[in-house]
Amino acid sequence: MNSFLVDYGLLLEQFLHGAISVEEFHTTYxxxxxxxxxxxxxxxxxxxxxLFGDVDSFTTDQQLLTDSPGFYLDEVRLREKVQLAAVRLSTLKAQS
Structure with a gap:
């Protein structure tokens, strides 16, 4: 199995399960x-x-979130994007 699938999968799961904070996930990813x-x-x-684009769009700045809600993501929306990416990553793992 591709080690990248495993490594990135682990990072996504750590974030989704609360093992690392959103800030740590953001920086690490x-x-x-x-x-x-x-x-x-x-x-x-x-x-x-x-996913890089989604992570890069994460912000805690409420003004940015209000001014451009279609571009910037809060933590809840970022978690939704990460969850979708994790499912897609699992599919890739199964195909490898």
Whole structure:
């Protein structure tokens, strides 16, 4: 099984189960994805790149959330996006 599937899956699960805070998840995910040294296969890259955009849109700034609710995500909406990504990641794991 692809170690990237396992590593990213673990990070998503840690966040979803409250083992790490939203701030820690935000920082860890963005750093990990931006600094990924190896080339990811296309389906995995597309999934993780889409999630990168969602994670990057996370904010606690209420003014930004009010002014641009279609762009910025609060923690609840970010968790929804991460949950969907985790399901898609599980599908990729099953196919590998």
């Amino acid at each position: 963005l750093d990990r994805f931006k600094n990924e040294a190896e080339q990811l296969n296309e389906p995995l890259f597309e999934l993780l790149d889409e």
